[in-house]
Amino acid sequence: MAGPILDTDRGVVSELWRYPVKSLRGERLDHAILTATGIQGDRLWMLVDTSGDMVTQRTTPVLASIEARWISGRIVLEYPGMDPLLLLPPAGDAPVVNTAVWGSAMPLCDASDAAASWISAVVGQPLRMVHMPRGVVRRVNPRFDPFGDTQVGLADGYPITIVSTASVQALAEVAGVAITPDRFRANIVVDGCEPWDEDTWQTLIVGCWKITVTKPCERCSVPGWINRRGAKLPVCSRRCMRCSQAGGAPLFGINAVARLIDGPDDRRGNPGSRDGQGDQDTSSGQKANLRPAGIDVGDTMTVLVRS
Numbered sequence: 001m002a003g004p005i006l007d008t009d010r011g012v013v014s015e016l017w018r019y020p021v022k023s024l025r026g027e028r029l030d031h032a033i034l035t036a037t038g039i040q041g042d043r044l045w046m047l048v049d050t051s052g053d054m055v056t057q058r059t060t061p062v063l064a065s066i067e068a069r070w071i072s073g074r075i076v077l078e079y080p081g082m083d084p085l086l087l088l089p090p091a092g093d094a095p096v097v098n099t100a101v102w103g104s105a106m107p108l109c110d111a112s113d114a115a116a117s118w119i120s121a122v123v124g125q126p127l128r129m130v131h132m133p134r135g136v137v138r139r140v141n142p143r144f145d146p147f148g149d150t151q152v153g154l155a156d157g158y159p160i161t162i163v164s165t166a167s168v169q170a171l172a173e174v175a176g177v178a179i180t181p182d183r184f185r186a187n188i189v190v191d192g193c194e195p196w197d198e199d200t201w202q203t204l205i206v207g208c209w210k211i212t213v214t215k216p217c218e219r220c221s222v223p224g225w226i227n228r229r230g231a232k233l234p235v236c237s238r239r240c241m242r243c244s245q246a247g248g249a250p251l252f253g254i255n256a257v258a259r260l261i262d263g264p265d266d267r268r269g270n271p272g273s274r275d276g277q278g279d280q281d282t283s284s285g286q287k288a289n290l291r292p293a294g295i296d297v298g299d300t301m302t303v304l305v306r307s
Contacts, residue, residue, distance in 0.1 A: 009303035013206060014165060015181060015189035016297055020070040021077070021129075022046035022101075022154045023056040023063045026185065027070065033294045034209055034258055037151050038159030039187050041070035044132045045087070046108075046154045047119060052099045055127060062123055077118070085118045087111055090131050097130050101154055104138050140257065144214040150257045158214055158255035161186045162198060170195035171252070184219075184253055190301055198254050203305035207295045211258045213307070218249035260293060 019026040022043045033040035047055040047063070057063050067078040075087040090109040097108050108130035110116075115129040132138075132154055140150045140158055152159050163186040172179040181189045188206075190198070204211040 009193075009306075011164070011190040011192040011301045011303075013188060013295060013297055013299045013301055014191035015186075016295070017182070017185070017187055017189075018042050018070060019155075019185060019187075020045060020068040020075050021066075022054075023060075024066045024068040024077070025064060026182070027068065028182075029297075031294050031296045032187075034207075035293075036159070036258060036260075037153055038155065038258075041073070042159075042187065043154040045075060045111075046101075046130060047127050048097055048099050048108075048130055049128075050126050052097050054099060054101055060123060060125075066119075066122060079122045082118065082122060085115060087115055087129065087131075089133070092133075097128065099130065101138070102156060106132070106136050106138055108136065109133050140214070144255075145257070146212045146214070147257065147259065158257060160188065160211065160256040160258060161217055161253055162188045162190060162211075162213075162256055163253035164193050164195070164198050165189060165191045166193055166195040167198065167252070184217075186253055188295075188301075200306045201254065201303055202307040203303075204256075204301055205261070205304050206299050206301040208261050208293050209258045209295065210261050210304075211256045214255045214257060216251040217253040217255050219252050 016029040016032045016039070017026045018029055018032065018039050018041055020041055020043070022045065029039075045068075047060075049055055055063070065079065069076045069078075073089060077085040077087065090111055094109040094111075097110050099106065099108055109132075111129035111131060116127065119127045119129055138152055138154075139145070140152050142148070144158075150159070155161075161184070163181055163184050165181060168179055168181050168184070199216065201213050204213070
């Protein structure tokens with residue numbers, strides 16, 4: 001049951017992160033364009049092996065040391081000792097790679113032999129770089145979709161992940177090791193709330209976006225032992241995180257989906273556009289010059305409803 005509407009519970013967006021390539025290093029932002037499928041440019045690329053299976057830090061920790069930057073739809077990859085690699089979204093006739101993200105099967109587009117050579121040289125095993133084109137639709141788990149039609153890119157399950165600095169600090173105290181929010185690969189980090197307060201959030205407002213929490217974020221082993229340089233860290237024990245049930249996955253942070261707030265002044269972008277360009281006026285079928293809807297570090301995040 002939803003709790004009462006609150007008008008005094010507020011935090012501040014302290015960090016914004018985009019992960020252009022799944023499991024590679026993220027880029028910290030001061031401003032992010034938010035769309036219904038997450039932060040613009042977030043996790044529309046990933047790596048696969050020769051069988052077409054997804055490759056992540058879970059099996060290949062060195063991925064955490066490869067920098068990825070999103071620049072107007074293009075991706076730049078950097079690694080010490082290698083020339084930077086520029087990636088453009090593959091053309092429509094690019095080879096198709098049938099792969100899956102946690103059971104969600106989909107056809108992705110192969111980047112190029114040059115991209116495969118570059119990433120294989122860094123990692124030391126044959127890999128391919130693949131891209132999720134506009135025509136591919138992947139929906140979130142309908143059990144946890146408040147809107148019924150929410151799409152997601154190549155993130156594990158949901159468009160947005162949120163953690164609070166207070167919970168990160170509380171976890172560090174319990175674990176007895178230094179922990180920073182970037183360990184948890186969240187898109188939005190919130191300051192100014194009590195530890196574990198995000199576990200009660202249901203509906204949030206930031207800028208002209210309403211963010212609805214879907215479920216707690218289940219955690220794998222990566223936050224516990226890998227830093228962004230691909231090196232092992234002191235273990236952040238499963239016992240230090242909240243567990244979904246006996247023997248269940250540890251939980252930390254929350255997953256969420258977003259929609260523009262209804263109202264004429266809030267229609268600054270097309271919420272159905274994966275890249276946030278907002279170039280189609282669906283009511284008239286005509287092109288519209290619409291500004292994407294963004295959020296900034298320092299923006300207030302208000303807890304509207306608690307669960």
